[in-house]
Amino acid sequence: MACTSCSSGGCSTSATGCGSKGSCSSGGCTRLNVFDWLQDVDLPVDFKEFDIVEIRFKGGRKEFFRNTNRLPLVTGDAVVIEAAGNGWHLGHVSLKGELVRLQMRKKKVPLDSKEIRGILRVATPQDVERWEAVRDLETGTMFRARSVVEELRLKMKLSDVEYQADRTRATFFYSADDRVDFRDLIKRLADEFRVRVEMRQISLRHEAGRLGGIGSCGRELCCSTWLTDFKSVSTTAARYQNLSLNPAKLSGQCGRLKCCLNYELDTYLDALKDIPQVSRPLQTEKGEAFLQKTDIFKRRMWFAFRGDNNWVMLATDRVREIQDMNKRGEKPENLLAPVLEAEREPEVSAHVEGNLDRLDDKIKGSKRPKRKKKKDGAAAPAAPAATSPQAAPRAGVRMDGAAKAPAPMPADSSSPNGETSGEPRRPRGAAARPLNRRNNRSRGEGGRSAEAGAKAEPREGREPREGREPREGRPPRGEGQGEARPPRGEGRPRVTRLPPMVLPVLHATKTRSGARAMVVLHAVGPVSPALVAAKEQVLVRLPQMLRRMRKVLTLITGLALLTGLAACDANQVFEKNLELDKAVWTVQQKPTFEFDIQDTTQRYDIYFNIRNESMYGYYNLYVKHTLLDPSGKRLSQQLHQMLLMDPQTGEPRGQGSGDIFDHQFLALRQQKFAQPGNYRVILEQYMRQDQLPGIMAVGVRVAKAAQ
Numbered sequence: 001m002a003c004t005s006c007s008s009g010g011c012s013t014s015a016t017g018c019g020s021k022g023s024c025s026s027g028g029c030t031r032l033n034v035f036d037w038l039q040d041v042d043l044p045v046d047f048k049e050f051d052i053v054e055i056r057f058k059g060g061r062k063e064f065f066r067n068t069n070r071l072p073l074v075t076g077d078a079v080v081i082e083a084a085g086n087g088w089h090l091g092h093v094s095l096k097g098e099l100v101r102l103q104m105r106k107k108k109v110p111l112d113s114k115e116i117r118g119i120l121r122v123a124t125p126q127d128v129e130r131w132e133a134v135r136d137l138e139t140g141t142m143f144r145a146r147s148v149v150e151e152l153r154l155k156m157k158l159s160d161v162e163y164q165a166d167r168t169r170a171t172f173f174y175s176a177d178d179r180v181d182f183r184d185l186i187k188r189l190a191d192e193f194r195v196r197v198e199m200r201q202i203s204l205r206h207e208a209g210r211l212g213g214i215g216s217c218g219r220e221l222c223c224s225t226w227l228t229d230f231k232s233v234s235t236t237a238a239r240y241q242n243l244s245l246n247p248a249k250l251s252g253q254c255g256r257l258k259c260c261l262n263y264e265l266d267t268y269l270d271a272l273k274d275i276p277q278v279s280r281p282l283q284t285e286k287g288e289a290f291l292q293k294t295d296i297f298k299r300r301m302w303f304a305f306r307g308d309n310n311w312v313m314l315a316t317d318r319v320r321e322i323q324d325m326n327k328r329g330e331k332p333e334n335l336l337a338p339v340l341e342a343e344r345e346p347e348v349s350a351h352v353e354g355n356l357d358r359l360d361d362k363i364k365g366s367k368r369p370k371r372k373k374k375k376d377g378a379a380a381p382a383a384p385a386a387t388s389p390q391a392a393p394r395a396g397v398r399m400d401g402a403a404k405a406p407a408p409m410p411a412d413s414s415s416p417n418g419e420t421s422g423e424p425r426r427p428r429g430a431a432a433r434p435l436n437r438r439n440n441r442s443r444g445e446g447g448r449s450a451e452a453g454a455k456a457e458p459r460e461g462r463e464p465r466e467g468r469e470p471r472e473g474r475p476p477r478g479e480g481q482g483e484a485r486p487p488r489g490e491g492r493p494r495v496t497r498l499p500p501m502v503l504p505v506l507h508a509t510k511t512r513s514g515a516r517a518m519v520v521l522h523a524v525g526p527v528s529p530a531l532v533a534a535k536e537q538v539l540v541r542l543p544q545m546l547r548r549m550r551k552v553l554t555l556i557t558g559l560a561l562l563t564g565l566a567a568c569d570a571n572q573v574f575e576k577n578l579e580l581d582k583a584v585w586t587v588q589q590k591p592t593f594e595f596d597i598q599d600t601t602q603r604y605d606i607y608f609n610i611r612n613e614s615m616y617g618y619y620n621l622y623v624k625h626t627l628l629d630p631s632g633k634r635l636s637q638q639l640h641q642m643l644l645m646d647p648q649t650g651e652p653r654g655q656g657s658g659d660i661f662d663h664q665f666l667a668l669r670q671q672k673f674a675q676p677g678n679y680r681v682i683l684e685q686y687m688r689q690d691q692l693p694g695i696m697a698v699g700v701r702v703a704k705a706a707q
Contacts, residue, residue, distance in 0.1 A: 616694030
């Protein structure tokens, strides 16, 4: 529990002792506490308890006192003790029992020392009231004493004042770099406060421990919580730990080197035993390599040649090996050890490209030659047997040379595609279509020309299908319809249509060269390399073009929306937005907005406008505003937190679409201005990042508040 006598979180203010063994929550102080682990241990009947008790005073100061009257004391009790001179003082029990003996042995205090004074009694409520009244005078006394020090121009710093409980003596704690003659100061203070004055010089580390504070690690200072022995700290400890010799980072709140530099020093010294000492550069055939950096725990060292910015990482064993070679007068060819190249397995891309190449060869080999159809219904010459799997008939049709027809055909009759009866007749209908319907090459080239020839031939000699009447009475389809349409390859120009699946395939594969794009496109339809290159360039640039168009459209929409709102809002007095260079808000940039106020009877609402990109790396934005009146006097200054995104889901807030979002936050509500004139609002970003990317614009809007 907090109090005014201790910066670390509270000394007890009343006699509220308990048996919590040093961690009393009702009145104990967590500063420099010792856990009494012998509290619950049963002692022998004839064993006498140790008669010396440890007493705690203001600022964590502890002393030993003798319990000559054998008072039943508990940790946290307020007791009255003998003062060093005359009078009495009040303190609190911090430790008792056999642990006090160990503490005295640790601090080298003899048990029979005459400087150990006695405990008079347990403090009464009247004693506690007098002690609290005297304690309330300490703050005013310290400020008055500092003013006297300034008048006397003494080079010293007063840090604390402690009154004795009976108000007969006051101890002033100060720090100074040199010796100080404070005889005149003691006379002035004694005459003014009517007490005996004692000046006690403390070091800067003790001063920081008495005042307390939070260190750069985020925890309370070690000197104000548990550290009592201040060992000397030098920059050598920082060098062993490879720390940057920056005084601002190595110094604590006391202005001296941080005590924590010694905490891990022994661990680093043990690890450095395995690190070779590099006192001179390593000699290689390429030149001299100088040490740049050392990772002690990972046992890695970085070297670089003179004039080369590229560092080479070496293991400590390799460094020792090179040093041994240099001692023998040998120089290695390179810093790195020679590595035997192992056989590498083919990468996944090699498998994919090989599969595509085989697919291309397979498709090229399966092309069917074009069949030219003779006019006047003449039979076309027999074509070689098809090798493509796409021309294979369906199940039930034999592919050998003696394929059986459903019924014998006349010798003088010919099949619709010009084949003799001894060869297998090509199936019609669904059986004539290729099995792979994704590839339309057979239907576009050989298949359709064959069908055109079949339509022009009479079908008198065909065997009727099962369950149907013969077509002998029907005239041939080719008669009376003029000449048969020539195949595509002869009279009509060929137009290659790109199937709609080509673009998704090309975009998914992200081909790097025209040859590979040609493999992908050849599998779905033949196109020219120029067309492939053009489509690839379009697909590569298309996302960037779409993003730019989306940003432009969003910006135009936002400007139009703001303009419309400004034109329609009758209560608006002022609104201005400033764009930030390269969408980065730096600490040095402090946008200032000046607006005119004439009606002082009206109250106004002040809004802050923020425009951010979706790439903004935080969900909130801290902005500090400063409001100045026409004379330049500061009216208000406040830090605001603006939520640009949902902290739970990360979903952007505000209005907008695409990558840009606009926000308007009510910063000052019902603001009243005392005098007419030009007022100014200054905005500063208070994030932990000096260069804050993702903020495109900031602005201020002033409107009349609703009555």
